[in-house]
Amino acid sequence: MTTPSGTPAHTHHPLPSYLQADHLGPWGIYLQQVDRVTPYLGHLARWVETLKRPKRMLVVDVPIELDNGTIAHFEGYRVQHNLSRGPGKGGVRFHQDVTLSEVMALSAWMSIKNAAVNVPYGGAKGGIRVDPKKLSRGELERLTRRYTSEIGLLIGPSKDIPAPDVNTNGQIMSWMMDTYSMNTGATATGVVTGKPIDLGGSLGRVEATGRGVFTVGVEAAKRTGLAIAGAKVAVQGFGNVGGIAGKLFAEAGAKVVAVQDHTGTIFKSDGLDVPALLAHVKQHGGVGGFAGAETMANDEFWGVQCDILIPAALEGQITKDNAARITAKLVIEGANGPTTPEADDILADKGVLVLPDVIANAGGVTVSYFEWVQDFSSFFWSEDEINARLVRIMQEAFDGVWQVAQQHKVTLRTATFIVACQRILHAREMRGLYP
Ligand code: NAD
Numbered sequence: 001m002t003t004p005s006g007t008p009a010h011t012h013h014p015l016p017s018y019l020q021a022d023h024l025g026p027w028g029i030y031l032q033q034v035d036r037v038t039p040y041l042g043h044l045a046r047w048v049e050t051l052k053r054p055k056r057m058l059v060v061d062v063p064i065e066l067d068n069g070t071i072a073h074f075e076g077y078r079v080q081h082n083l084s085r086g087p088g089k090g091g092v093r094f095h096q097d098v099t100l101s102e103v104m105a106l107s108a109w110m111s112i113k114n115a116a117v118n119v120p121y122g123g124a125k126g127g128i129r130v131d132p133k134k135l136s137r138g139e140l141e142r143l144t145r146r147y148t149s150e151i152g153l154l155i156g157p158s159k160d161i162p163a164p165d166v167n168t169n170g171q172i173m174s175w176m177m178d179t180y181s182m183n184t185g186a187t188a189t190g191v192v193t194g195k196p197i198d199l200g201g202s203l204g205r206v207e208a209t210g211r212g213v214f215t216v217g218v219e220a221a222k223r224t225g226l227a228i229a230g231a232k233v234a235v236q237g238f239g240n241v242g243g244i245a246g247k248l249f250a251e252a253g254a255k256v257v258a259v260q261d262h263t264g265t266i267f268k269s270d271g272l273d274v275p276a277l278l279a280h281v282k283q284h285g286g287v288g289g290f291a292g293a294e295t296m297a298n299d300e301f302w303g304v305q306c307d308i309l310i311p312a313a314l315e316g317q318i319t320k321d322n323a324a325r326i327t328a329k330l331v332i333e334g335a336n337g338p339t340t341p342e343a344d345d346i347l348a349d350k351g352v353l354v355l356p357d358v359i360a361n362a363g364g365v366t367v368s369y370f371e372w373v374q375d376f377s378s379f380f381w382s383e384d385e386i387n388a389r390l391v392r393i394m395q396e397a398f399d400g401v402w403q404v405a406q407q408h409k410v411t412l413r414t415a416t417f418i419v420a421c422q423r424i425l426h427a428r429e430m431r432g433l434y435p
Helices: 026-040 042-052 100-116 137-153 170-184 205-224 240-251 274-284 298-303 341-350 363-377 383-408 412-431
Strands: 056-065 071-082 088-095 123-129 160-164 232-236 255-261 264-267 294-296 308-311 330-332 353-355
Touching: 026 042, 026 100, 026 412, 042 412, 056 100, 056 137, 071 100, 071 137, 071 160, 088 100, 088 170, 088 363, 100 123, 100 363, 100 412, 123 137, 123 160, 137 170, 160 170, 160 363, 205 240, 205 308, 205 330, 205 353, 205 363, 205 383, 232 240, 240 255, 240 274, 240 308, 255 274, 255 298, 264 298, 294 298, 341 353, 353 412, 363 383, 383 412
Parallel strands: 088 123, 088 160, 232 255, 232 308, 308 330, 330 353
Antiparallel strands: 056 071, 071 123, 255 264, 264 294
C-alpha cells in the first residue's frame, strides 16, 4: 500500500472514553479503517475527527409488561453517526448481545455505505438488547411500540429512517410505522423502509441485496478476466442475501458447488440444483438433508475449490485460522463484517480480490432509498424499473471505487472508504460548522 506524500496535518483531540477503541470490537475496527484512509483524504483530513464521533446517541429504557404480569426492562439504542449528507438511515437489530458500541460501529458503516453508493443519507443504526425468540408476539409488539415511542425524538421521514436488520422484519417495521404515525397524528409510511408492499413497501426490496452482490461480482469478474459462466461459487448463508445471490449466479451459468448454513455444509463439484435447494430450504429451514449433494464438515467449507466465495451469514467468519485455505479469486461480502482485519491482510497478500460489505451488500439500502422516494411521492415503480436503477447505481459505485483502488494501489475496502469519507467530509466542509 502506498501513502501519498504531503498529507496535510490535522489536529487530534483525545476521544471521550466511551468512543475509544475496544480493539477487539467493531467500533475499534471501524476506527482503524478510518485511520487507514486518513492519509488519502487530502485537505479534507482536517475534518476527519467528525467520523470518529457519532453525532448523536440515544440510550433508552424500554419497559414492557410480560404476558405473566411481570415488568421487564430492556435497553434500547438509536445512534445517528453522521447526518452531513442527509437524514439518518440504518436498520434496527433485536439481539441479546447488542451493545452501544456495536450500534455505534454499525451506524458508522451505514454512513460509509450510503456515501459509497451515493444515496442521499447519513448513517444511523438502532437496536434493543433482547432475545426476541423468547418473547410472545404480543410482547414483541409492545416492545417495538415502546421503543419506537422512546426514539420518536430522533426518527421521522426527513430525520432518520429505520429499516429491518437481524431479527426484525416487515411486521416490526409495520408496528414502528403505526406507532410513529399514531404519535404524530398522520400516516407516515416514509418513516421506515422494508415495509410490506401493501403499506408502502417497494417491489424488489427482498431480492435487492442479493442482486447487488451479484451485480458487483459481475463487474469485478469483468475487470479481472474471470468468466461467470462455468465459475465455481461457494456460499455461506443461504437466506435472503446468499440464497438470491446464489440463484442469480447459477442463472448466469456459474456452478454453485458448496453451500453452508446453520444446518450444515453441502457440496456438489459439478454444481448444485439451486432452485431445488431454495425450495428445500423454504420447506425445511436449512440446507441440511438436501438430496443430491454430499455433506462435508463445516470447517472444510473454507478450503473448497472455487473461484468466487460469498460469505452471506454472520460477521467474523473469515479469520486468520481459515483465510490461508481459501482458494477463491474473488470474495464478495454479502454479510456485514464477515472478514476480520487479520484475514483481510492474509487475503490481500494472497492476491484474493475482496469486494467489501460497504459496497457489496449496499443493494438493500439502495432499494430502501427507492422505497422512501416512492413513499414521498406516493407513486410506485415497476419491478423492472427498480432493478434497472439498482443495477445502474451499483455499477457506477463499483466503477468509481475500482478507479480509486487502481489509482492509489489500495484494496477495494480502503478505496471504498476513501470515496465515502471524501463525500461525507466534502459535504461537511461545504456546510461548515454551525453556528
Ligand atoms: P437470513 O436470516 O435470511 O439468512 C442468514 C443465513 O445465515 C441463513 O442461511 C442461516 O442458516 C445462515 N447462518 C446462520 N448462522 C450460521 C452459522 N453459524 N454458520 C453458517 N451459516 C449460518 O439473513 P440475511 O438477510 O440473508 O443476512 C445475512 C447477512 O447479510 C447478515 O450479515 C446481514 O447483516 C447482511 N445484510 C443483509 C441485508 C438484507 O437486505 N437482508 C443487507 C445488508 C447486509
